[in-house]
Amino acid sequence: MTRTPKRWVIAPSIAVLALALTACGGQSGATDEEGGVSGSVAVDGSSTVFPLSDAAAELLAEENPDIRVTVGEAGTGGGFEVFCQGKTDISDASRPIKDDEEAPVCADAGIAYTELQVATDALTVVVHPDVEVDCVTTEQLAAIWGTDSTISNWNQVDPGFPDQELSLFGPGADSGTFDYFTDEINGEEGVSRSDYEASEDDNVIATGVAGTEGAMGYFGYTYYEENADSLKALAVDSGAGCVLPSAETAADGTYTPLARPLFIYVSNASYTEKPAVKEYVDFYIENLDAVAEVSKYIPLNDEQYAATQATLAGITG
Amino acid sequence: MSTPVIPDRANVAARTARETVQATGRGRDRTPGSLVFLGALWFSLFFGVMVLMLLIVSTALDGAGRFDGALLTNYFSRVRPEETGFRAGILGSMWLMLGTATLAVPIGIASALYLEEFADRHRWYNRLIELNLQNLAAVPSVVYGLLAVATMALLGFQVTGIVLGGAIALALLILPVIIITTREALRAVPSEIRFGSLALGATVWQTTWRQTLPAAVPGIATGTILGLSRAIGEAAPLLLLGVAVGVRFDPNGFLSAFTALPMQIYNMTSQPQAEFQTAAAAAIIVLLVMILGMNTLAIVIRNKFQKTW
Numbered sequence: 001m002t003r004t005p006k007r008w009v010i011a012p013s014i015a016v017l018a019l020a021l022t023a024c025g026g027q028s029g030a031t032d033e034e035g036g037v038s039g040s041v042a043v044d045g046s047s048t049v050f051p052l053s054d055a056a057a058e059l060l061a062e063e064n065p066d067i068r069v070t071v072g073e074a075g076t077g078g079g080f081e082v083f084c085q086g087k088t089d090i091s092d093a094s095r096p097i098k099d100d101e102e103a104p105v106c107a108d109a110g111i112a113y114t115e116l117q118v119a120t121d122a123l124t125v126v127v128h129p130d131v132e133v134d135c136v137t138t139e140q141l142a143a144i145w146g147t148d149s150t151i152s153n154w155n156q157v158d159p160g161f162p163d164q165e166l167s168l169f170g171p172g173a174d175s176g177t178f179d180y181f182t183d184e185i186n187g188e189e190g191v192s193r194s195d196y197e198a199s200e201d202d203n204v205i206a207t208g209v210a211g212t213e214g215a216m217g218y219f220g221y222t223y224y225e226e227n228a229d230s231l232k233a234l235a236v237d238s239g240a241g242c243v244l245p246s247a248e249t250a251a252d253g254t255y256t257p258l259a260r261p262l263f264i265y266v267s268n269a270s271y272t273e274k275p276a277v278k279e280y281v282d283f284y285i286e287n288l289d290a291v292a293e294v295s296k297y298i299p300l301n302d303e304q305y306a307a308t309q310a311t312l313a314g315i316t317g
Numbered sequence: 318m319s320t321p322v323i324p325d326r327a328n329v330a331a332r333t334a335r336e337t338v339q340a341t342g343r344g345r346d347r348t349p350g351s352l353v354f355l356g357a358l359w360f361s362l363f364f365g366v367m368v369l370m371l372l373i374v375s376t377a378l379d380g381a382g383r384f385d386g387a388l389l390t391n392y393f394s395r396v397r398p399e400e401t402g403f404r405a406g407i408l409g410s411m412w413l414m415l416g417t418a419t420l421a422v423p424i425g426i427a428s429a430l431y432l433e434e435f436a437d438r439h440r441w442y443n444r445l446i447e448l449n450l451q452n453l454a455a456v457p458s459v460v461y462g463l464l465a466v467a468t469m470a471l472l473g474f475q476v477t478g479i480v481l482g483g484a485i486a487l488a489l490l491i492l493p494v495i496i497i498t499t500r501e502a503l504r505a506v507p508s509e510i511r512f513g514s515l516a517l518g519a520t521v522w523q524t525t526w527r528q529t530l531p532a533a534v535p536g537i538a539t540g541t542i543l544g545l546s547r548a549i550g551e552a553a554p555l556l557l558l559g560v561a562v563g564v565r566f567d568p569n570g571f572l573s574a575f576t577a578l579p580m581q582i583y584n585m586t587s588q589p590q591a592e593f594q595t596a597a598a599a600a601i602i603v604l605l606v607m608i609l610g611m612n613t614l615a616i617v618i619r620n621k622f623q624k625t626w
Contacts (some may be wrong), residue, residue: 040478040574045557051588054563055395061565062396070574071563072478073584074556082559086475201587203594205600241445296589 026137038066044070045072045079045092048178048220049262051295052118053092056284060289061149063283067135067276075177077102084109089270089277093177094121112268116150116308116317118288119297122221122250123181123258126209126231131216132162134233135242138257141185144168144216149193154214168196169208169217175200181218191307221245222296250302261304262297271315287310337515380599388599393507393581398592405564409480409575410549410607412568416484417491417548424488425495426530432496433503434525453537454493461490462554469558478560481571486554491544495545500539502533515606519618535622544614552579578604 020303043053050073056068068098072248074082076093083091083104096115097103108115125141127133133154136144140157142168154161172180173190183189199205202219209217223234224245235242238256249255264284270277283289285308292299347622359367391402436443460483469477514524555577562584568575578600 041563042565042574044561047587050563050584051395055392055564057563058393058395059393065566068566068574069563070478070561071574072559072561074559087559203587203589206589223589226591 013091015122036064036066037087037275038064038068038277039274040068040272041090041277041280042071042088043090043092043264044074044082044088045090045206045265046076046094046221046262047073048076048094048121048176049092049118049264051222052262052263052291052297053284055089055294056280056287056291059287060280060283064279067279069280075174078237080106083265083267084112086267089267089268089274090263090281092190093265094260095180096263097265113265114271116266116285116311117261117300117304118264118284118308119262119295119299120250120304121260121262121297122219122245122248122255123177123260124224124245125216125218125234126206126220126224126235127217127229127234127259128209128213128215129231129232130228131164131214133234135237137237138185138239141236141263142187145182145192146186147191147193164214166211167215168193169205169212169215170196170198171202171205171219172200174211177219180260181258195203220249221254221298225296247298252299259298264317268315281312285309325532358443368398373602376601378599380595380597380602383596383599384602386567386604388596393585394564398590398596401585401596403578403596403603405576406578406580406600407569407603407607408567409564410578412480412505413483413487414545414549414573416497416571417487418541418545420484420488421491421495421544422517425492425541425615426499426537428492429496429499430505430530433500434521434529442469448495448554450493454497457553458490458551459553461486462488462557464612465554465558476574477558478555478574479572480568480575481557481574483555483560483577484571486558487548487551490551490554491548492546495537498509499533500535501534502540503529505536532624535619535624538618539615540613544620546611547614548612550579550604552577552583555580556583560582578607591600 041057043057044311054071057071060067060069071092072088073092074096075181079088079091079093080097080102082088084102085107091113098115125136131154134158144151144157145168151157151167152166153234154166156162157166170181170192173192178192179189182192197205197208202223205217205219206223206227209215210227216234224231227233231299233245235244236255236258237243240254243249243255245255245258250259266277266281271281272278278289288305288308299305312315344502358487380555387400387402389402389407390404392404394404427461430542432443432446449525465482466477468485468504469482472520474482510528514528515521518526558579561574562576562580564574564576582597582604585593585600587592
């Protein structure tokens with residue numbers, strides 16, 4: 001039984017493999033066929049910016065279904081990694097590109113890019129609705145979330161606050177929200193106490209804070225808006241009085257320091273050489289208000305919008 | 318004389334039952350210790366099944382508002398979240414399964430045939446292959462994602478988030494399962510059939526191709542489909558490949574960009590809007606129905622082709 005030449009087994013399996021692979025080679029991505037612009041656009045990056053780019057893709061698909069837009073959510077860092085390898089046309093980012101780590105990779109690969117601000121997000125500090133606190137200062141937030149913080153009761157934050165146990169919820173260390181919050185509040189990116197309930201899923205944080213007496217947490221404004229009936233947002237005082245997060249305060253710049261800009265990074269080469277990418281980006285920026293509304297982010301103010309438009313107009317190969 | 322037969326029979330039955338109880342020790346099963354053990358067994362069974370039922374029922378209730386046609390025919394929509402659908406994910410998952418089966422089934426069956434019918438088990442390399450296969454079956458699925466990224470790079474593909482990339486990852490993932498179940502199925506074919514065929518002058522190749530393999534089809538099909546139903550629920554290897562989530566077109570080939578149902582579910586559960594979470598719950602039920610359908614197919618094939626010797 002074992003004497004049969006082995007090539008009889010190897011040959012068919014190789015043939016099958018070859019067949020399978022050549023069968024795959026038949027079709028390839030659709031490019032300009034008819035008169036209208038068609039082609040594919042690859043977008044990847046921040047999961048925070050994902051709803052914006054995805055909304056732009058949906059609105060564009062309603063007008064021109066021939067443009068095949070794929071939007072991924074590998075995270076800001078993961079997005080830049082593939083962007084700087086030339087695998088994507090656009091990278092979503094909830095923070096600017098890192099000049100020391102990420103920008104040189106892009107430069108080495110010869111990928112020139114343009115940063116466009118597309119919307120504003122207000123990181124919102126939320127508490128359980130029964131907590132009798134309405135406003136915190138950035139110093140108090142730093143005291144609560146600092147690395148060596150041992151605060152476990154609201155009255156340790158401020159003697160005027162109620163005597164109530166303080167439990168903390170927040171995003172995990174892989175999150176861009178975590179990076180931004182720690183950078184602004186604790187003074188250094190990634191520096192935070194670690195004995196809190198961490199989750200990458202903001203819905204888990206919302207449920208946790210809503211279900212725990214005396215709880216505090218933070219996440220993007222959209223998640224607060226969706227859960228406004230079960231959570232209370234705290235006003236933040238960065239020295240100029242208490243300011244509640246809202247579309248207005250984030251857009252006019254009074255809600256500091258937790259209002260953050262959201263960006264897309266467009267590859268200049270893709271923009272000038274691929275009609276589909278140009279079409280998508282132009283459409284995106286042109287309809288930025290609608291895109292922000294659909295994805296429930298805070299639209300840019302007039303000044304910021306003008307700046308984005310000017311930057312877009314300046315893209316050349 | 319004939320009247321006492323019936324009571325006698327009853328007596329015999331009762332006596333037999335009593336004797337059986339004594340012979341097997343069943344009658345002494347009712348000690349406290351064995352009752353506790355029996356209770357523990359029942360509890361384990363009950364717990365496992367109940368948790369699963371609870372999960373399915375609560376998911377179905379969460380998604381109850383969205384069991385409509387739009388769920389299957391619409392693309393993911395932010396403009397109208399209450400009409401959002403999973404068309405791209407469902408079609409993507411189907412293409413993915415097609416690709417996975419095309420890659421994994423021939424290679425898996427061929428490997429199993431070689432190992433079972435042709436390989437010399439005393440050779441060190443064949444033993445090494447066996448050892449590797451058993452280990453591969455226990456490798457976490459994320460690792461196969463990495464392996465697929467590397468394979469795609471070797472094949473010269475720039476973009477890995479296409480049907481072919483996902484199919485390579487999932488094919489690698491289920492290959493060990495297919496090989497192991499195919500080998501089991503081949504082993505279950507009686508050697509008399511092989512010997513009979515060989516005695517009639519058939520070559521080993523003819524025997525394998527015309528006798529052994531057809532006889533093993535039910536087992537092979539069952540194993541393959543169970544492997545595929547595991548693969549269809551995987552999201553982790555696809556995440557590593559950079560498969561997109563926001564896709565609003567139907568995949569049109571193995572080189573097309575796509576999204577898969579598990580990835581869309583994963584994405585939607587973390588969206589803030591309640592409509593998306595309802596839709597995600599409904600999509601979980603859709604995924605379960607797809608898996609159930611594949612498993613039913615496996616059972617049908619097994620029953621239809623099953624032979625007894």
